[in-house]
Amino acid sequence: MSNEQERNSAFNAAANINVQHTQLQDLSLSAARRLYKGGIQPGDPIRTRVQAQEMLDKIPPSQRAGINGKSTDVNTQKYLSDKHASHIKPHSKG
Numbered sequence: 001m002s003n004e005q006e007r008n009s010a011f012n013a014a015a016n017i018n019v020q021h022t023q024l025q026d027l028s029l030s031a032a033r034r035l036y037k038g039g040i041q042p043g044d045p046i047r048t049r050v051q052a053q054e055m056l057d058k059i060p061p062s063q064r065a066g067i068n069g070k071s072t073d074v075n076t077q078k079y080l081s082d083k084h085a086s087h088i089k090p091h092s093k094g
Contacts, residue, residue, distance in 0.1 A: 022072035
């Protein structure tokens with residue numbers, strides 16, 4: 001096989017990989033818990049599934065992508081590792 005054929009075959013193999021973006025059900029329990037409860041004051045209700053998915057959708061697509069459910073979970077957890085969910089309603093505003 002020539003060098004050009006090798007490059008083309010490597011490119012074609014990479015082009016055939018399906019990229020997936022993580023969904024709430026793909027996340028580990030600890031990562032999902034951060035989306036449901038992060039930034040919520042004690043006594044306040046946790047976020048609904050729709051609100052937690054909206055929080056997940058705020059993560060840049062490149063940071064929640066992978067080739068399968070496990071890799072998307074790992075990438076998402078890595079992104080969230082040094083982040084905290086912001087308050088939907090600032091405490092200074094009541």
